[in-house]
Amino acid sequence: MLSTLFTPSPRGTRLISPEDCVQAMGRRRTLRASRRSGPNASSNTFLPTQLANLLLWTRGDLGITLNGSNVSAWADQSGNGNHLVQGTALNQPLYVASDAAYGGKPSLTWDGSTSSMHTTGTVTLGPGTYIFAVKNTTASSYFAVFQNDSTDYLFASTGLSSFVSRSAVSCTANLGAAWGVNASPRTIVRTFDGTVAGHTIRANGVDLGATTAGSPPGTGTTAQTLFVGSNHTPALFLTGSFAECIVYGRALSVPELQQVEAYIRTRYGYY
């Protein structure tokens, strides 16, 4: 069954349903968990689909469409059809089938000059949580941004590290210079619950203590195209790679964040 899951398939032929896939992965992790002991055993059975309000979930070993060695589509596994795509060859990230930085798991490489992916349609986000398994070596670059920069973004350098705006009311979470730069992959998380104080940035399970400012934008929503690894121009490109992108349409609680972070840590083992 599992070998079937990861066998290249001809276009248009679905070997298994999304539900089968998720259940199979869950069974595999359950089996692994049953062979282990200790406090992290339960995290091995977790998948992002188990928490409510999942908007988008892409993972390097699932839903890849290649144009040569580049990626033209990275399909959303949440069931919402928010696929990440790039129809211009020059702007497509490179597929790496086995990336040692992610424990030998697949990743997608952004080149820092043209690579960018975006959702096929709009994603509605009010309060929300971005979670990335990402390596970024460029200070002036975006992890993610909605089409209009005046709504939402997560920026790797100093200043407005994270920005949220709804109906012209905005708030920010700010960190030091090049906070988002690291030679190795990290789990980067941004949460926003509608309040100024509820705007946090985490890395590898630790709240970075961002300085928040502005006015509370509230819990209104915006529906716009989501870009990954650049802004919407596109410009300010990320140099590095993504192995997984997860977006929820609500601010996860800390215990929930820890579940997702444990899942990523177990899967990739980079910290």
Added chain:
Amino acid sequence: MNAFIFVAATDAQSTQSDCDTRLGYPKPGVDIGGGVHAPPAQSSTVHEAPVLKHRTLTQWAFLSTPNVQAILPTVKADLPAVTIGTATALDATWNDATPADSVVVAAALPAAQDITSGA
């Protein structure tokens, strides 16, 4: 990044379209891995290189690739009324220096040139 600079959006678009046709776009992709895949209409590659609008000047850039360079003589023959100069390096004025600058770019981009629209 090298690019061909145009002073008319239509010339940049015509050049892009002619290159894409000659290079065989749109091209379907190959699905790998498990899980759900994007439908072919969304996962195909439709362009070789993008057209960008300068954030302040009335200029458009069609980015150059080795594939574009290889077919350029035939493209020029196809488009005799379009002046396609030598590819030159885009300077920093073509790119956003700060997040705030991106708002200016968004306002300046004609809809047809906004390659981020998914069209």
